Amino acid sequence: MTDLHIVVCMKVVPKTEEVRVNPETRRLIRAGARSEINPPDMNALEMALGLKDRHGGRVSILSMGPPTFEPYLRVGLAMGADHVYLLSDPQFGGADTLATTYTLARGIQRMDGADLILCGEESSDGATGQVPPGLAEWLDLPQLTLVTDVTIDAVARRVCGRREIRGGYELLAAPMPAVVSARTACNEPRFMDYRIKRRAFEEGQVTVWRAEDLAADETMIGARGSPTIVSGLDEARVRERRREFLRGTPEEIAQDLLARLGLLD
Amino acid sequence: METAEPRTLDDGLWDRLSELTEGAADLCYQCGVCTAICPWGLVREEPLPVRTLVRHAQLGLSDAQDALWLCTACAQCEVTCPRQVPVVTVIRALRQLRWERRQTLKGLPSVLWSLYWNNNPWSQPPSRRGNWAQGLELPTYDAEKHEVLLYVGCTCSYDRRAQSIAGALVKVLRAADVRFGVLGEGEPCCGEPALSLGHLPYFEEIAQKTAEVFRERGVRRLVAISPHAFDVFQNHYPALDEGFRPSHYVQYLADLVRTGRLGFDRSLDLALCCGGGGGRAWIETPAGERFSDLRIREAAATGASVIATACPLCVACLEDSLRAQPLAGMQVLDVAEIAARALGETA
Amino acid sequence: MVASRYTVEEQRQAIWVYLEQTSGELERISLELLSKGRQLADRAGWPLAGLICGHQVRPLAQQALAHGADEVWLADHLLLADFAVETFAQATFAALMQGRPSVFLVGGTPNGRDLAGRLAVRLRTGLNADCTNLRLDPRTGILTSEITGFGGGVLALLEMPNHRPQMATVRPGVFAPADADPGRTGRVIELPLDLSPEILRTGRVKRVVGRGVDLTQASVLVCGGRGVAGDFDMLERLARLLGGEVGATRPPADEGHVERERQVGQTGVVCRPKLAFACGISGASHFVVGIQEADTVVAINTDPEAPIFEFSDYCIVGDASRVVPALVRALQERRGTTHD
Ligand SMILES: Cc1cc2nc3c(=O)[nH]c(=O)nc-3n(C[C@H](O)[C@H](O)[C@H](O)COP(=O)(O)OP(=O)(O)OC[C@H]3O[C@@H](n4cnc5c(N)ncnc54)[C@H](O)[C@@H]3O)c2cc1C
Numbered sequence: 025m026t027d028l029h030i031v032v033c034m035k036v037v038p039k040t041e042e043v044r045v046n047p048e049t050r051r052l053i054r055a056g057a058r059s060e061i062n063p064p065d066m067n068a069l070e071m072a073l074g075l076k077d078r079h080g081g082r083v084s085i086l087s088m089g090p091p092t093f094e095p096y097l098r099v100g101l102a103m104g105a106d107h108v109y110l111l112s113d114p115q116f117g118g119a120d121t122l123a124t125t126y127t128l129a130r131g132i133q134r135m136d137g138a139d140l141i142l143c144g145e146e147s148s149d150g151a152t153g154q155v156p157p158g159l160a161e162w163l164d165l166p167q168l169t170l171v172t173d174v175t176i177d178a179v180a181r182r183v184c185g186r187r188e189i190r191g192g193y194e195l196l197a198a199p200m201p202a203v204v205s206a207r208t209a210c211n212e213p214r215f216m217d218y219r220i221k222r223r224a225f226e227e228g229q230v231t232v233w234r235a236e237d238l239a240a241d242e243t244m245i246g247a248r249g250s251p252t253i254v255s256g257l258d259e260a261r262v263r264e265r266r267r268e269f270l271r272g273t274p275e276e277i278a279q280d281l282l283a284r285l286g287l288l289d
Numbered sequence: 290m291e292t293a294e295p296r297t298l299d300d301g302l303w304d305r306l307s308e309l310t311e312g313a314a315d316l317c318y319q320c321g322v323c324t325a326i327c328p329w330g331l332v333r334e335e336p337l338p339v340r341t342l343v344r345h346a347q348l349g350l351s352d353a354q355d356a357l358w359l360c361t362a363c364a365q366c367e368v369t370c371p372r373q374v375p376v377v378t379v380i381r382a383l384r385q386l387r388w389e390r391r392q393t394l395k396g397l398p399s400v401l402w403s404l405y406w407n408n409n410p411w412s413q414p415p416s417r418r419g420n421w422a423q424g425l426e427l428p429t430y431d432a433e434k435h436e437v438l439l440y441v442g443c444t445c446s447y448d449r450r451a452q453s454i455a456g457a458l459v460k461v462l463r464a465a466d467v468r469f470g471v472l473g474e475g476e477p478c479c480g481e482p483a484l485s486l487g488h489l490p491y492f493e494e495i496a497q498k499t500a501e502v503f504r505e506r507g508v509r510r511l512v513a514i515s516p517h518a519f520d521v522f523q524n525h526y527p528a529l530d531e532g533f534r535p536s537h538y539v540q541y542l543a544d545l546v547r548t549g550r551l552g553f554d555r556s557l558d559l560a561l562c563c564g565g566g567g568g569r570a571w572i573e574t575p576a577g578e579r580f581s582d583l584r585i586r587e588a589a590a591t592g593a594s595v596i597a598t599a600c601p602l603c604v605a606c607l608e609d610s611l612r613a614q615p616l617a618g619m620q621v622l623d624v625a626e627i628a629a630r631a632l633g634e635t636a
Numbered sequence: 637m638v639a640s641r642y643t644v645e646e647q648r649q650a651i652w653v654y655l656e657q658t659s660g661e662l663e664r665i666s667l668e669l670l671s672k673g674r675q676l677a678d679r680a681g682w683p684l685a686g687l688i689c690g691h692q693v694r695p696l697a698q699q700a701l702a703h704g705a706d707e708v709w710l711a712d713h714l715l716l717a718d719f720a721v722e723t724f725a726q727a728t729f730a731a732l733m734q735g736r737p738s739v740f741l742v743g744g745t746p747n748g749r750d751l752a753g754r755l756a757v758r759l760r761t762g763l764n765a766d767c768t769n770l771r772l773d774p775r776t777g778i779l780t781s782e783i784t785g786f787g788g789g790v791l792a793l794l795e796m797p798n799h800r801p802q803m804a805t806v807r808p809g810v811f812a813p814a815d816a817d818p819g820r821t822g823r824v825i826e827l828p829l830d831l832s833p834e835i836l837r838t839g840r841v842k843r844v845v846g847r848g849v850d851l852t853q854a855s856v857l858v859c860g861g862r863g864v865a866g867d868f869d870m871l872e873r874l875a876r877l878l879g880g881e882v883g884a885t886r887p888p889a890d891e892g893h894v895e896r897e898r899q900v901g902q903t904g905v906v907c908r909p910k911l912a913f914a915c916g917i918s919g920a921s922h923f924v925v926g927i928q929e930a931d932t933v934v935a936i937n938t939d940p941e942a943p944i945f946e947f948s949d950y951c952i953v954g955d956a957s958r959v960v961p962a963l964v965r966a967l968q969e970r971r972g973t974t975h976d
């Protein structure tokens with residue numbers, strides 16, 4: 025099955041600690057924040073490249089986002105992915121997970137499908153984890169979520185994933201094509217291959233599709249296609265704590281604390 | 290004993306290796322002094338087989354030996370090698386091949402990714418690079434105003450222990466009235482981890498970018514806290530501007546002492562005599578005219594707590610002055626006494 | 637705009653909660669959702685229904701009624717004996733299309749998230765993830781979900797005014813379960829189901845389960861962050877002496893120093909222990925939500941300015957690697973003397 029086609033869904037996210045909050049307006053200040061590839065999406069890509077090493081075929085990266093995503097996605101090319109499809113159109117903006125999954129599904133249909141669609145378990149900004157199951161639903165495919173390792177049987181066209189569950193693990197199998205989401209840190213993403221890096225960062229290998237390229241229903245994309253609205257931002261309620269500082273040597277502090285906690289009787 | 294298993298020679302690999310090492314391994318005639326001297330022999334039954342590694346490099350043999358990653362680049366083997374083989378360079382080249390074949394150790398790709406996303410090898414947020422200097426009010430380097438760029442480096446920026454080294458150096462530079470600035474959050478990583486882990490192309494990319502930052506900022510004199518950073522700037526960076534001069538801070542402090550900027554205002558050739566030379570140890574000097582009174586006050590002004598000297602007459606004069614005008618915590622010691630103390634000697 | 641499968645006009649004024657069960661027992665999250673659902677329903681004057689999918693799960697209906705449900709919908713079928721997203725999505729979808737509730741709440745567990753993510757698309761409605769609080773306006777019938785965004789304590793409020801059901805997931809531990817009232821009664825509705833094995837595509841090949849950790853049940857929680865530099869053995873000793881569990885922030889879980897299931901916070905576990913320690917933890921709001929319901933919080937941090945101190949009752953400015961062993965020694969000594 026050398027024509028194995030794996031699609032990896034990747035999102036570019038602001039580095040968490042860089043998103044600051046304006047103390048006056050309590051609004052997010054994203055401007056100036058450095059970005060990175062959503063960490064588990066790197067694990068998903070490593071999974072895909074591992075399968076390609078073993079079974080051949082090709083790996084495509086799929087992302088919905090602004091053109092500023094492009095240089096980040098090229099990192100994936102330098103790791104060994106074959107092509108990037110960037111779904112980029114101002115009309116896609118403001119999407120909730122319903123509109124996001126619809127749009128990503130259109131992208132996969134536009135590339136004539138895939139044998140396997142890999143996602144990260146969740147993004148580090150929205151963090152809903154709703155994209156993998158939503159995507160599977162639009163494409164009417166089985167889903168294996170939160171897996172730490174995946175193998176495929178190329179002949180039987182089956183995919184098997186290991187999923188950690190409370191106090192253990194389970195092995196799940198499904199026919200391909202299927203949607204799989206990868207657990208954060210389940211593997212160590214390979215570093216970029218510098219023999220191909222220069223080419224990966226030059227032109228080519230990136231296809232940008234706009235709404236009309238996807239023949240997308242305009243009522244289903246972006247803010248228009250999103251049932252969810254953000255009706256407000258509030259201050260987090262913080263419960264009042266005592267905030268008493270204990271002083272002394274570690275031994276004195278230990279005695280003082282345990283006494284206050286009533287643990288010395 | 291080398292294994293008797295048959296191995297296949299890989300011509301392509303041989304070419305790659307001799308290209309990467311520029312024939313450096315060819316000089317080796319397999320005497321084995323390198324393996325014998327390698328400090329891994331102190332802690333392991335099996336020492337690091339340096340000789341075998343070099344032999345394999347000559348033959349174009351490559352097997353994924355973990356031994357390759359043991360090398361600490363201490364270069365004792367290079368010092369003792371009768372043929373001057375640059376062993377560390379050869380090992381780096383072998384490591385580079387491992388990167389190309391994705392046969393590195395677990396965890397190493399993550400170090401490079403951290404350099405890539407975080408601009409440091411410690412997986413720390415890039416936005417917090419300047420936090421160590423909170424409250425110190427360090428100015429951002431400006432070539433017009435500053436004589437020196439203080440290059441703090443990743444470890445001194447993030448590691449709590451190492452932060453105090455940076456803080457101490459700032460104090461010393463200020464005491465010497467050095468006009469210096471830092472790059473704060475904008476300070477680029479020197480790339481040394483990529484080099485020593487053997488990812489040369491990535492190191493070269495970092496070096497290009499970092500050198501470009503220095504060029505744009507008009508950096509001439511750079512003082513690095515870490516000798517590793519100093520080493521790459523000095524020995525592995527592309528040629529920077531004519532006037533670019535990196536120093537390790539110890540060298541720089543020595544310069545400051547030499548030029549009289551650090552330590553006594555009056556020092557070296559112009560150092561103030563204790564007053565006991567020229568036979569004046571036997572001639573009375575009236576109170577109020579004794580040089581040693583001035584000298585201990587000069588010493589106190591530097592913030593020092595010990596006046597070191599290497600002359601019994603100085604000790605006599607200085608201690609005498611100190612008795613007349615005690616300065617809190619100040620002590621006169623001879624260098625020999627200091628050395629003995631360092632040995633834990635109880636006099 | 638795309639219309640949901642049933643509209644605001646077609647909805648029934650009712651709150652439904654999905655009652656997750658394992659091997660014939662309701663999960664604790666189900667009781668937590670019933671408790672919150674009850675509050676919302678009482679305010680709005682709406683009925684609260686629980687939906688149970690499984691095989692031979694009728695005995696659970698009474699428990700659900702006792703915990704606050706006015707009615708229980710049962711999807712009982714041999715093919716629902718084990719969780720599989722295909723069959724469970726089909727059964728829940730059928731139930732929702734029949735009951736058409738205005739609000740549908742699901743536990744944010746791995747299976748709950750799998751199910752809700754698929755269902756929301758099938759229903760063409762919105763899904764608010766990992767809500768930290770829920771409000772229902774009795775006048776408009778609109779559900780407002782509070783979610784925390786990024787560090788820094790921002791709460792975003794999400795609504796879906798024009799789509800039904802209004803779906804939301806809630807992490808275990810966010811709401812407290814209410815006491816059972818065995819006297820409560822209500823209606824039990826058996827859902828006629830037409831499931832065929834063909835729709836099942838995902839299969840379980842193997843399952844290995846050992847003793848699991850459940851931080852939501854721990855009465856003492858000793859949490860470590862990046863500042864403990866991977867020394868979780870030290871925390872384990874303290875936890876053992878106090879009869880508690882070890883928890884962690886995300887960085888140590890990411891770096892593999894502790895199992896992922898010990899991650900406390902927004903995307904980890906929300907706990908309500910009596911006593912929580914935060915060692916070497918800066919106090920990002922993502923973490924703080926995980927312990928803010930603790931009765932008492934003790935923080936140990938080298939940085940006197942660390943935000944965690946604002947959320948703590950007892951604040952110790954110091955090195956965790958010195959303070960924690962001192963606590964361990966003090967407790968051991970104490971134990972030694974009481975045992976003599
Ligand atoms: C703080 C915050 C809270 C939010 N809460 C909600 C909410 O409750 N409900 C809601 O509907 N929307 C919510 N959103 C909007 C939501 O983030 C977007 O719809 C987003 O496009 C996809 O969801 P996610 O980031 O949660 O992805 P997740 O479902 O968490 O991501 C899982 C995986 O899907 C893939 N993926 C996700 N996004 C993309 C993409 N753009 N391109 C390619 N692959 C992708 C990646 O592989 C990723 O690892 C929220 C956004 C923010 C910032």
Ligand SMILES: Cc1cc2nc3c(=O)[nH]c(=O)nc-3n(C[C@H](O)[C@H](O)[C@H](O)COP(=O)(O)OP(=O)(O)OC[C@H]3O[C@@H](n4cnc5c(N)ncnc54)[C@H](O)[C@@H]3O)c2cc1C
Nearest residue numbers: 861862863885886901902903904916917918922923938956
């Ligand atoms: C979508 C999303 C979800 C997230 N979910 C979670 C979650 O569920 N749980 C979670 O925890 N985080 C979560 N995070 C991450 C969160 O934002 C913070 O980055 C994280 O909580 C910080 O962990 P920390 O406090 O251990 O590390 P840091 O912020 O790096 O703090 C380390 C602290 O240790 C102190 N310290 C250093 N040395 C010592 C010493 N020797 N002794 C004592 N103190 C010392 C330092 O002063 C510092 O305050 C999430 C982030 C995102 C974006």
